[in-house]
Amino acid sequence: MGSDVRLVLGPFDPGAEVAAFAEKYPAAGGVVSFLGQVRAGDGVEALELRHYDPLTMPGMEALAREVESRWALDGLLILHRSGEMRPGEPIVLVCAASRHRRDAFAAADFAMDHLKSDSWFWKRERVNGEWRWIEPREQDHADLARWA
């Protein structure tokens, strides 16, 4: 199978990405997608994702290989934004295609838990004109531990 792993520096169209992905794998009986977007509310004006070139993309590619080795997938897409985003804008899209749905659900879930708290990204948000860095939540680490 082929994985499509992308670090994206500008806005992307999740609907078009999911449609193109599903079309690539007609033999897959199930396509699961997860879209993460900037949460509106709490006075958040903007969100910024930072990455570190030497580590971030190689880390995402290693994650894709790990997902491929764990589940029988026809295809996998991991697309993650870096840069500044507005509320409602997409941050991350994971799509998994498999013959039967369970593998696709689990693969997308695993990939997201690892993107949240085990990938080379740093996140800050702007509230009332002030930027503040966001530390991972305990829940993110608990989510990750489910797969150990």
Added chain:
Amino acid sequence: MARLVFLGRLEDVAGAPELACPLAEPTALVDLLLMLPPTLAEALQGPRVRLALNGTVAESAGLVVTDGDELAFLPPVSGG
């Protein structure tokens, strides 16, 4: 000259995303940290800060930095 790179909140502590550090000879990390402002050196030694030397994750114990190296300080990550 070694390049120090500060990710996430460490950039705010350092006041810049990068710092060029003149090195006359290969320098142990502990000695390199002594060349930095104390508040920055302290933040860089936080228990959850990881390191990457020339793009590869490295252990701090015994780390030696040489002219031309890029040393990145990586606080806890949060993506997605």
